[in-house]
């Protein structure tokens with residue numbers, strides 16, 4: 019395992035997919051490092067699923083190469099795919115089989131997946147109580163968990179999930195987020211997760227790649243809450259915006275309708291608030307406008323959802 | 326490369342965990358039983374004598390083999406197309422197995438199903454009629470006046486070869502068009518429509534007629550002296566028909582594997 023530490027788990031090199039004359043994925047190049055939760059963000063139709071299909075060998079590449087743990091998916095499929103677990107689009111299962119038989123089915127396709135491992139995975143995704151029921155009686159959330167269970171049975175180095183939060187309620191999304199984190203930590207699994215919702219990506223991922231119309235736009239580090247001492251833009255909603263802006267001119271405050279925008283860190287926000295209040299200006303709300311992924315996402319996609 | 330048997334076990338699980346498979350078996354058993362009961366209850370002889378066991382056996386065989394073929398066609402149609410329509414194909418193909426081996430496991434499991442059902446039917450049909458009507462070791466059948474048991478064992482063998490052809494075609498359609506209902510429809514149409522078509526073809530006097538697949542699916546005719554629909558000058562023999570079927574078989578298999586290996590899966 020040691021020699022893999024610096025090597026990316028998966029490497030996409032100039033990955034291109036053309037169907038007919040249409041270029042659906044255009045020279046995509048990126049690396050997913052070991053142990054990271056990597057987000058793949060793009061509006062609907064931007065090519066996330068197509069990319070994932072190529073990563074797991076369901077679709078052939080028109081150009082480029084995908085290398086998993088040093089093995090090319092195109093020419094060394096079996097060696098490469100051994101390290102991968104995935105859910106592509108929906109977690110589809112044999113509905114007429116029980117959850118357990120579904121897992122048994124996939125376990126048989128790998129060497130060395132024991133009965134204990136199956137039980138361990140069932141425990142991990144919290145399906146113990148219903149595992150012997152037929153899948154057709156499962157809720158979407160339960161099927162999603164079963165999907166994750168089949169994907170991690172063989173302790174893959176890379177777990178690929180395509181829009182895993184689709185159709186989940188907030189509690190389900192939260193749970194999913196928690197056990198993805200746990201996987202990354204406990205089983206040292208790298209997770210490649212796609213979504214068209216950036217709020218989720220910000221909560222789940224260490225880094226996020228943004229794609230639009232099949233092209234990679236940017237890869238950004240996500241800084242997580244609790245570890246952000248840097249200054250960010252903050253909006254103060256006040257009753258006298260122009261006065262407030264004048265008062266804070268030393269901080270290059272910008273006046274915008276009924277609010278002012280200032281760049282400040284946590285400490286500064288408290289001080290600015292005190293200054294405004296003592297100057298007799300009413301503060302209705304304070305909102306950090308972290309130059310978030312959202313801004314950038316909207317910038318690059320121009321706010322469009324469908325491409 | 327690890328245990329290929331595991332793939333077969335998976336495919337078996339997907340067939341035998343479904344109630345419909347057991348319904349099929351029940352139907353098959355019931356048919357043979359029904360025929361025997363009818364023959365027993367309404368004996369046809371002038372003095373109410375029971376017929377030889379081979380008469381109801383033969384009637385059940387005609388029905389049963391067609392029914393086994395239909396069931397196998399349904400399983401064949403489902404095995405690949407069903408994975409596409411349920412989307413499970415995506416989970417199946419992302420395991421450390423080549424697509425060829427996945428497809429092979431499905432095909433072999435299908436043949437196992439057909440062998441099992443054919444064998445169960447043969448044994449059951451024999452046992453039931455033996456119990457109802459008693460043994461009849463003197464009966465002979467076919468152009469060579471073979472002992473009946475010997476004749477029917479060969480008959481089942483030839484019919485099984487025809488079944489494999491029809492089922493392989495269904496498997497091909499299932500794989501190429503990813504539609505189970507289309508595969509069932511087309512195969513059943515070819516099975517029965519083909520028998521009709523053979524009659525029509527036999528009226529035509531073109532040299533290519535004898536290479537048409539349906540003309541050659543009637544292997545068991547050779548036990549009774551030759552292809553019922555063939556003209557003497559066509560010189561159709563068992564060896565000829567088997568060779569023609571072998572060529573079709575290789576083509577069917579080649580197309581199926583080629584398409585399955587190369588296709589992008591985007592369900």
Ligand SMILES: Nc1ncnc2c1ncn2[C@@H]1O[C@H](COP(=O)(O)OP(=O)(O)O)[C@@H](O)[C@H]1O
Nearest residue numbers: 037042060061062063064065066067068069591
């Ligand atoms: N099999 C296909 N044939 C033709 N076009 C396709 C096919 N699959 C996807 N596309 C097109 O490729 C683009 C990307 O699709 P997809 O990868 O599903 O996007 P996403 O998962 O990001 O929503 C879409 O415009 C879609 O219409």
Ligand SMILES: [Mg+2]
Nearest residue numbers: 066067180181
């Ligand atoms: Mg998608």
